Amino acid sequence: xxxxxxxxxxxxxxxxxxxxxxxxxxxxxxxxxxxxxxxxxxxxxxxxxxxxxxxxxxxxxxxxxxxxxxxxxxxxxxxxxxxxxxxxxxxxxxxxxxxxxxxxxxxxxxxxxxxxxxxxxxxxxxxxxxxxxxxxxxxxxxxxx
Numbered sequence: 001x002x003x004x005x006x007x008x009x010x011x012x013x014x015x016x017x018x019x020x021x022x023x024x025x026x027x028x029x030x031x032x033x034x035x036x037x038x039x040x041x042x043x044x045x046x047x048x049x050x051x052x053x054x055x056x057x058x059x060x061x062x063x064x065x066x067x068x069x070x071x072x073x074x075x076x077x078x079x080x081x082x083x084x085x086x087x088x089x090x091x092x093x094x095x096x097x098x099x100x101x102x103x104x105x106x107x108x109x110x111x112x113x114x115x116x117x118x119x120x121x122x123x124x125x126x127x128x129x130x131x132x133x134x135x136x137x138x139x140x141x142x143x144x145x
Contacts, residue, residue, distance in 0.1 A: 045083055048126065052080050055129060068132045075132075079125045086118040 059072045066072070089111055097108035 045087060048122070049080065049083050052076055052083070052126075052129075055133075056080070072129065072132055075125050075129050079122055079129065082118050082122045082125070086115055086122065089115050089118065 055072075056076045059066065059069060059076060062069065064070075093108060093111045093115065097104045097111065099105065099108050
């Protein structure tokens, strides 16, 4: 059996299947990993949200004379909306799901799958947005008034 319990500084050999202690090293390391992963995901989401806000400002400044104005506006708004949904799902996952309890595993897994789905959709939308990037757009993409 693996050594995974910390009792007064000493490791003991017990399995983690019936873990109910806060001192379980396996569960503690997994929670630490999950916390770091969520934090880094949040920082990446903030960077993407900032980039989308900048793109929104650029497209609103360019105005309707930009040929893909409505498409870009819709995609940027959809991307921002998906990011806000993803952030709220991560908050629910972080605050209401204790992965050390078996009864929370199904809910945490379901919410995690929703987060993956929204992340994938956001990635696809932002890839399309980058195809129509305003800063690198040639002049012919603007309609003559």
